[in-house]
Amino acid sequence: MKSLKKKRRIQVLIAAAVALVVAAVLIGYGFRDGINLYRSPTQLAEAPPPAGEVFRLGGLVEEGSLVRGEGETVSFSVTDGGEVVPVTFRGVLPDLFAENAGMIGTGTMVDGVFVADEILAKHDENYMPREVSDSLKEQGVYKGPTS
Known part of the structure; x- marks a missing residue:
């Protein structure tokens, strides 16, 4: 009788372990295209991404670089105080x-130009995305809100 209980307990533990492994694999598979790494222009210059990799680029829109093209095409440059990256966006x-x-x-x-599918901007005069403010602080460009 005791050996039957032991066998059942071991079978339940093995089944639970297999279920956890399957769940972890499915979660990893689901996130493989959904995780976008953040890079500043300086990080991009130091270690260019592989071709076709989707990532997030953040910084300040360089003054005088905003050019509106035909239709919905816009080009501008993003900087973190150290490097500048040209950006094009259609939308x-x-x-x-x-x-x-x-x-x-x-x-x-x-070809050396960041082609953006989505652009997010600050929402008021005091807000800046954390990743952008952190990378700008590293470059000594951004001091943060004074209030």
């Missing part, structure tokens, strides 16, 4: 998108 920019303002874009590098 409607957020209302609060402006030069010298923080932004984060999701996209890929194509």
Whole structure:
């Protein structure tokens, strides 16, 4: 009788372990395309991403670099005080998108130009995305809000 209980207990533990492994594999498989790494322009210059990798680029929109093309095409440059990355975007920019303002874009590098699929901008005069403010502070460009 005791050996039957032991066998059942071991079978339940093995089944639970297999279920955990399957769940972990499914979660990893689901996240493989959904995780976008953040990079600043300086990090991008130091270690360029592999071709076709989707990642997030953040920094300040360089003053005087915003050029509106035909239709919905917009080009501008993003800087963190150390490096500058040219960006193109086809779509409607957020209302609060402006030069010298923080932004984060999701996209890929194509021939040295960041082609953005999505652009996010700051939401008020005191807010800047944490990743952007951290990388700008490392460069000594951003001091943060004074209030």
